[in-house]
Amino acid sequence: SVLKKLPANVDLISHVHPKGALYDPPPAPVPGRRGRTPKRGPRLAGMAAWADDATQPWKTLQFDKYGLHATLQVKTRKALYYKSGGSRLLFIVLVRDVEGQRPDQMFYCTRLDWNARKVLSTYAGRWSIEVTFENGKQQLGFEDAANRKEKAVRRTAPMALVIYSLIVLWFHQFGHRHLRFPDRPWYRKKHEPSFADMLTTLRRLSWQNYFHAPGSVTGVVKKRLAQIIEFLSLSG
Numbered sequence: 519s520v521l522k523k524l525p526a527n528v529d530l531i532s533h534v535h536p537k538g539a540l541y542d543p544p545p546a547p548v549p550g551r552r553g554r555t556p557k558r559g560p561r562l563a564g565m566a567a568w569a570d571d572a573t574q575p576w577k578t579l580q581f582d583k584y585g586l587h588a589t590l591q592v593k594t595r596k597a598l599y600y601k602s603g604g605s606r607l608l609f610i611v612l613v614r615d616v617e618g619q620r621p622d623q624m625f626y627c628t629r630l631d632w633n634a635r636k637v638l639s640t641y642a643g644r645w646s647i648e649v650t651f652e653n654g655k656q657q658l659g660f661e662d663a664a665n666r667k668e669k670a671v672r673r674t675a676p677m678a679l680v681i682y683s684l685i686v687l688w689f690h691q692f693g694h695r696h697l698r699f700p701d702r703p704w705y706r707k708k709h710e711p712s713f714a715d716m717l718t719t720l721r722r723l724s725w726q727n728y729f730h731a732p733g734s735v736t737g738v739v740k741k742r743l744a745q746i747i748e749f750l751s752l753s754g
Contacts, residue, residue, distance in 0.1 A: 521603040524628070531641045534610065534624035536565055540597040543607055558600050565624055568593065568612055576614065579635055585645030589616040592634040599626055611637050653713040654678045682713070689716040696723055 524530055534540070542559030563571065576591035593612040598605060608626040611634045615621075627637045655661035660678040665671045689697075689711070696719050697711055711719075 519602045521599070521606065521626075521628075524606075529628045531625060531627045531637055534565075534599055534626050536622075536624070538599060538624070539564075539601060540595075540610060541600050543596075543598060544605070557605055558598050562595070562597055565612065565622060568595075569614065569622055577634070578616070579638070581635075581638065581642070583639065583642060586638065586642035588619065590614065590638070591616060592638075594634050596630060609637065613638065649713075650679070650682060654682050657714060657717055658682060685716055685720060686713070689719065693719045693723070698722075 521530060521532070540562045542562060544556045544559050547555050562568070568574075574593055576593060578589065578591050580589050581587065591614040595610050596607055597610050599608055599610075603626070606628065607630065608628060609630050609632060611625045611627070613620075613623045613625065625637060625641060629637075632640075651660075658678045658681060660675065663670075663674045665674055693716060694711070697715060698719070699708055699711075699715065700718075702708075
């Protein structure tokens with residue numbers, strides 16, 4: 519298990535299996551008592567029983583951030599996830615979606631000083647990483663690299679991610695002024711750009727700079743050139 523081998527100075531947030539067994543910490547050793555010291559305390563109630571336990575009320579939290587837009591109810595406790603983490607004490611968060619869009623879930627966090635909002639917000643931040651990999655594969659050819667040498671293989675992933683970062687930074691500082699969504703009658707409510715829109719904007723401006731038409735060019739030629747540039751710029 520990754521959690522068991524995790525260094526003390528490294529923190530981790532992950533799922534607890536729905537049927538995973540949680541335990542109280544082991545009792546304090548009794549001076550003079552003979553025998554093996556217990557490594558864990560009594561087993562705690564499972565996820566369903568914990569959710570139904572009226573002695574610990576739910577706390578409602580609202581989230582509106584990239585990767586997590588929901589109203590969630592949470593319960594928390596500190597416990598051992600012994601099968602995965604051994605004797606390392608963890609902060610456990612039980613989550614229920616108020617609208618029923620997600621099943622009940624449990625998360626563990628190695629940071630005992632965090633609260634439920636901090637844990638869930640941080641975990642939701644991983645979505646931006648997933649989107650980065652997906653865009654790198656679909657838009658920048660990350661998954662179709664035809665590498666034959668070791669150095670090329672080692673350089674492809676870093677270069678794709680560097681280019682991705684540069685495009686996002688360029689769009690944030692400059693490119694957003696030139697954003698133009700494609701004409702899609704079935705998608706009139708789009709307001710925020712995707713990475714494909716950022717890449718399309720960069721390509722369009724690059725082609726326009728390359729094929730800058732002189733003043734003597736007729737309007738028909740300019741129109742046809744603009745259509746060609748628009749077609750060449752589309753990334754999705």
